[in-house]
Amino acid sequence: MKPFEERGAQLLGLSCDSVPALKVWAQSLGGINYPLMSDFHPHGKASQALGIFNAEGGYPMRSVTIVDPEGIVRAFHTYPPGTLPQPDAVLAELAGLQG
């Protein structure tokens, strides 16, 4: 996604959907310009490692994790059902962390 690229960042989507489901979803959105990662098999392994797996539902919590180029987690937010992360707010936080 261009605004993230301009800040030297890579945006990655993450869910427990299968690769074919993500491919069809991306197509249904008219294409998507950042990777949607599949945590389908082993189910939820990456989400568990990130500490965002909802074991009851079997899917990751809606959340944003910002990792710096050294691989350190610098910000983490979850979003309650019915709310979405606002890209401008995430970009502003990224800019703040980058100094």
Add this chain to the structure above:
Amino acid sequence: MAEIGSKAPELSLKSHDGKTIALADFRGSKWVVISAYPLAFTGG
């Protein structure tokens, strides 16, 4: 919960276009923003 200041886990996953993406791919070069969501087709 990801702890601020902790090392991010080593993730390596297939993406919707069939490529394998690892967090380590960006080490030393880029910040990474991971946007996780419960399910595709359900509002992002």
